[in-house]
Amino acid sequence: MKQFFITAACVAAAALACAQYTQQEVRYTMDIELDDTNHRYRGTQRLVYRNNSSETLDKVYYHLFFNAFQPGSMMDLRSQNIPDPDPRVGDRISKLLPEEQGYLGVVSLKQNGRPVEYSENGTILEVTLNKPIKPGRRAKFDMEFEGQVPVTVRRAGRDNKEGIAYSMAQWYPKICEFDRRGWHAYPYIGREFHGVWGSFDVRITLDSAYTVAATGTLDNARRVGKGYLPKGKKIKRPDGDKLTWRFKADQVHDFAWAADKEYTHVTRQMKDGPLLRFFFKDSPDLHRNWDQLPEYTEKIFRYAGENFGEYAYPSYSVVQGGDGGMEYPMLTFITGQRKFSSLVGVTVHEALHSWYQLMLGSNEALYPWMDEGFTTFAGSKVMSHLFNPDEDTRRGRYYDGYISLALSGAEEPMSKHADHYNTNYAYGAASYSKGAVFVAQLGYVLGDEVLMRGLKTYYDTWRFKHPDPVDFIRVMERESGTHLDWYLNYMMNTTETIDYAVEEVAPAGGGTRIVLRRVGNFPMPVDLDLTMKDGSKMRVNIPLRIMRNAKEAEDEVPFMTAEAWPWTHPVYGFTLDVPFEDVAKVEIDESLRLADVDRSNNVYEPGPTEAEPR
Ligand SMILES: [Zn+2]
Known part of the structure; x- marks a missing residue:
């Protein structure tokens, strides 16, 4: 079997991790024309699809996302039946008028030049192939398609609440990902996307008065006008004429664009970094905020590049559009009428997705927390x-x-598919908060230096592939020499909680006897921080026996490693060679990085009656 760039990219450090790894490849060429009077578009799509898997495919599937914005769709019914619907959706889809609804459909479809059988079912298109695609072989799909841009309900659409004309995400027929877990033909219900890495060459024709922001690099900047080049400001073009914008992008798994007649466009070229672009509707109220944003965005990319890995693309655009903040390759849609701190906050979050979604591309439907x-x-x-x-x-x-x-x-286990949580609350808190704790708490288990080093190795190893939870944890295991399968399993597959208690601190001979109890079912190593009456400190690290290792000292505090704690034992006692009278405080995890759900039992301080008389 011929191997191509994916395998070639497996450099020494990564070779072990991706020796068995393959992924599909796509090459999209699209040519579309938007009619801004009825908000419909029509286009052609050539998709060259390469099957790098070891299986023969007799079907392929595409996403037709915009069909979600029709009364009676799965998104509509889900939103009407979940106890805590997203207020942006609520029952709005059920009330959309025909001209406000979304639509995306196939006009014709050919495989390798011959018409092929297909059926549309809500937001998924199922294609029964004329000729199965064998491992290592390519197929060429030529499609004519048409769509209607819905009013903005969720993420994409026309006329968002800040008056941006077109926020075009999830707008084209997009082939579903296939990997060793099979097809990921997820209907569009709530959230989270997954796609195949590849290249896009997209021509967008629309009224020439619009300024277009998009994934990729503008290929015909000269034709479009000097306003699109760095240092350009607002672009004025006559109404009525048509203009074609052509964008090309490599190594991306999606393509989004936005258009408005009143976009102000400013740029900032980073030294040794991407060209940053900003598209927004300028106004006296917002001018100051958006004027300062480029400087902050440069700081974001500088810090992230140094700490999480090198940004891979030539540019990044912050685009006013959408319904809040949503990440796409090389660009984000954010709402722009915000206080400065919120404007920076949303830009930080969406820009960081460039690392953890757009360049690392985990299956965010299955592992939204990653x-x-x-x-x-x-x-x-x-x-x-x-x-x-x-x-x-x-x-x-x-x-x-x-x-x-x-x-x-x-709480529901973090292993659930993003759309299948019983409440939006449980999805959000598990994916955002518990997912972040998953990472930060590894700093507690392994030491923060090891964590930060491991995050970079993870990025270098898995960039432009689709790492899953085991891939991440294996990187951290190799980086630290520590077994972490138990940690992944408890965090991802269970809702067990962590609770450790200091049960007893007492004099024993000339020393101090300390007894700890595991109250919660989730076993963890324990950092026991002791403060002496003279103000000095020491830390006793008690690893779990199943870690087969212990972390090193993280700071200047005197540090000792105690015997490992077998998780089956609810109680762990030991005697420290420190006079009981000298101990002012014993605390489990002073750093607060252990996600202990009840900290009321974490501290022992001798009461007034036990205190030294002097
Ligand atoms: Zn996010």
Whole structure:
């Protein structure tokens, strides 16, 4: 079997991880024309699809996302029946008038030049192939398609609440991903996307008065006008004429664009970094915020590049559009009428998705926490860097979100498919908060230096592939020499919680006897922080026996590793060679990185009656 760039990219450090790894490949060429009077578009799509899997495919599937915005769709019914619907959706889809609805359909479809059988079913197109695609072989699909842009309900559409004309995400027939887990033909119900890596060459023809922002690099900038080049400002073009914009992108798994007649477009070229573009509707109220945003965005990309891995693309666009904030390759849609801190906050989060979704591309439907959680973790570090550089970033606010979830009774295992959680609350808190805790808490288990080094190795190893949870945890295991299968399993597949208690601190001979109890079912190593009456400190690390390793000292505090704790034993006692009279405080995890759901039992301080008389 011929191998191509995926395997070629397996460099030494990564070779072990991706020796068995293959992924499909796509090459899209699209040519579409938008009619802005009835909000419909029509186009052609040539898709060259390569089957790198070891299976012969007799069907392929495409997403037809815009069909979700029709009364009676799965998205509509789900939103009407979930106890806590997204307020942006609610029952709005059920009330859309025909001209407000979304639509995406096939006009004709050929495989290798011959008409092929297909059926549309809601947001999924099923194609029964004339000729199965064998392992290692290509197929060419030529499609004519047409669509109607819905009013903006969720993420994409026309006329968003800030008056942006077109936010075009999930707008074209997009082939579903196939991998060793099979087809990922997920209907569009709520959230999270997954796609095949490849290249896009897209021609968009529309009224020449529009400015277009898109994934990729503008191929005909000269024709489109000098306003699109760096240093350009607002672009004025006459109404009525048509203009074609051509964008090309490589190594992306989606393509989004936006268009408005009143976009102001500013750029900022980073030294040794991407060209940053900003598309927004300028107004006296918002001018100051958007004027400052480029400087902050440069800081975001600088910090992320240094700490999480090199940004891969030549440009990144922050585009006013959509319904809040949503990431796409090389660009994000954000709503723009915000206070400055919120404008930066949403830009930080969406920009960080470039790392954990757009360049690492985990299956965010199956593992939304690998996308949202890692992004939340990284975003929290960037926000501290921007606004509070002296802050201890090891415990982000997401810990509180997770602990509330764990105590709420509403928690569902993080292993659920994003659309199948019983409440939006449980999905959100698991994916964003618990997902971020998943990462940060590894800093507690392994040490923060090991964590940050491991995150970079993970990125270098799995960029432009689709890592899954085991791929991540294997990187961390190799980086640390520690077994972590138990950690992944408890965090992802269960709702067990962590609760450790200091049960007893007492004099024993000349030393101090300490007894700890595992109250929760989730076993974890314990950092026991002791403060002496003279103010000095020491830390006793008690690894779990199943880790087969222990972390190293993380700071200047005197550090010792105690005998490993077998998780089956609820109680762990040991005697420290420290006079009991000298001990002022014994605390489980002073750093607060352990997601202990009940910290009321974490501290022992001798009461007044036990205190030394002097
Ligand atoms: Zn996100």
